[in-house]
Amino acid sequence: MLARLIVPVGVFVVLLCNPGHAVVYADQGSTSPVKPPVALEKRLDELARQLDRLEDDAVWERRRLIRQIDDLRIETVAIGVVDYRKLVYQSVDGLMIPAYLFKALKPASSAVPAVIYVHGGQHGRFRPRSMRHVIALVRRGYVVLAPDYRSSSGYSQEFYEAADYGGKEIDDMLAARNFLVTLPQVDAERIAILGLSHGGYNSLMALIRAPGKFSAAVDFFGPTDLLWRLTATPDENPNTEPGDRELFAQMVGKNIDEAPELYRERSPRYLADRIHEPLLILHGDEDGVVLLQESQWLVAALEEAGKQDFAFHVIKGAKHGYPAPEWEEGWRLAFEFLRQVFAKEFAQSVD
Numbered sequence: 001m002l003a004r005l006i007v008p009v010g011v012f013v014v015l016l017c018n019p020g021h022a023v024v025y026a027d028q029g030s031t032s033p034v035k036p037p038v039a040l041e042k043r044l045d046e047l048a049r050q051l052d053r054l055e056d057d058a059v060w061e062r063r064r065l066i067r068q069i070d071d072l073r074i075e076t077v078a079i080g081v082v083d084y085r086k087l088v089y090q091s092v093d094g095l096m097i098p099a100y101l102f103k104a105l106k107p108a109s110s111a112v113p114a115v116i117y118v119h120g121g122q123h124g125r126f127r128p129r130s131m132r133h134v135i136a137l138v139r140r141g142y143v144v145l146a147p148d149y150r151s152s153s154g155y156s157q158e159f160y161e162a163a164d165y166g167g168k169e170i171d172d173m174l175a176a177r178n179f180l181v182t183l184p185q186v187d188a189e190r191i192a193i194l195g196l197s198h199g200g201y202n203s204l205m206a207l208i209r210a211p212g213k214f215s216a217a218v219d220f221f222g223p224t225d226l227l228w229r230l231t232a233t234p235d236e237n238p239n240t241e242p243g244d245r246e247l248f249a250q251m252v253g254k255n256i257d258e259a260p261e262l263y264r265e266r267s268p269r270y271l272a273d274r275i276h277e278p279l280l281i282l283h284g285d286e287d288g289v290v291l292l293q294e295s296q297w298l299v300a301a302l303e304e305a306g307k308q309d310f311a312f313h314v315i316k317g318a319k320h321g322y323p324a325p326e327w328e329e330g331w332r333l334a335f336e337f338l339r340q341v342f343a344k345e346f347a348q349s350v351d
Helices: 037-053 059-078 128-139 168-181 198-209 226-231 244-252 260-264 292-304 325-350
Strands: 013-018 021-026 083-090 096-103 112-118 143-147 186-196 217-220 279-284 310-315
Touching: 037 059, 059 083, 059 128, 083 168, 096 128, 096 168, 112 128, 112 168, 112 198, 112 325, 128 143, 128 325, 143 168, 168 186, 168 198, 186 198, 186 325, 198 217, 217 325, 226 244, 226 260, 244 260, 279 292, 279 325, 292 310, 310 325
Parallel strands: 112 143, 112 186, 186 217, 217 279, 279 310
Antiparallel strands: 013 021, 013 083, 083 096, 096 143
């Protein structure tokens, strides 16, 4: 049974995870306490020593320590650059979702747009390497919330095993939006979602599941067809792994041969007619993890559905994710897309 910690809506909380349990501290202050850099470095050294002493089979403790080290590195990068806090928010089923909230150091005089930044890898997590682009978003005037949705690494085993591809993890995306709406500095009418790889998939599914709730979405090289991914050969789909079918059967409730329609309902390619908000799709032409054809299939489905409010760019020479200087063009396109979407919505709101 998953532990669910219920807190009042709108209360900021800081989540400290220990093996098998979580301790939650409420924090309603406007600014998180900033640790001196020397203290952060000392704590990093302490955690690194703990990591070195772990036995090889201490899998969950190792993941927890690595995540804590990354959290301290994120805090170090944020000091003096953005207002940052670690918090949790409540998802639809009561599960508490850890998240990273970033704002400008100097509050704006009016409510500003927000972006939900969704990490890649179903068992991934928000990492320090993402800070460069998060800071760029904040400097463009946005509040950014980066959730470690259910099944993210670095927390409890129960949280990790709560994976639900295209199911409850999309509830976590919708709950992230609901949380942002409670923040007085966020313009509730201008909230977009952006994700990479599996985060791109989650962004697409959030648009599909909740029409009218998001201003727009940016999909960086997200998968779009579960039916194909689970039936293709390893030569056809380099991202397939042994046991995928069994794992998905546990998440979906039935295996793909028994109920293919359930897998279609979690495949953006077959749900393009339900996408109504502006969408930017970005994919590298040398991606060997999520093949370019998955985005091409989605684009063809959008065109067949008569959709016009989307853009698709193939990034030349770009592979899958980091490190990737080739992806700077993709990020430039994403920033400009968000600027145009938010500017248009603001203009409409004051007409």
